[in-house]
Amino acid sequence: MAKIRQSEPRETPEMNTCSMPDIVFMFLFFFMMVTTMKEVTYKVVIHQPQATELTKLENKSLVRYVYIGKPTKEWQKTFGSETRIQLGDAFADVSQLEDFIVTERSSMKEEDQSMMTVSIKADKDTRMGIVTDVKQALRRAYALRINYAAVQKVNTNQ
8 A cells, every 4th residue: 555645845846837828819819809089089078968769870880970069178169168079189170071971981991881871969958050060961962861869768657
């Protein structure tokens, strides 16, 4: 029968780190795939209106955004506190909206151009006259698929 020796001190074996680079690269790849980059820096303040009947957009790559609201504090010194239109990363006038739509449509695939949707993200305190002007400019540019961005209304009566 074998004798078990308790008196001899044992050393702990070293940890095998051969698979460590594989794990690090797997995590790196995972985070690269699930992270989304911010596409636009907001230069206008937008508090979206609330709505009860909302529909989620299917293909967001076909959506182009028009932001309408008052400039943020850092831009109020330059542009004042009146409601402004933001296209991409720049302020624009209603007259520039048609050129913006034509440029955005031409950057899309030909089969997707007819499916382009323009989403209007307007502040809830924006006057309807500005929104109507934007809609008229979109109509002149033949951008007839229009979406209004809103947040789900929370029902507090329950």
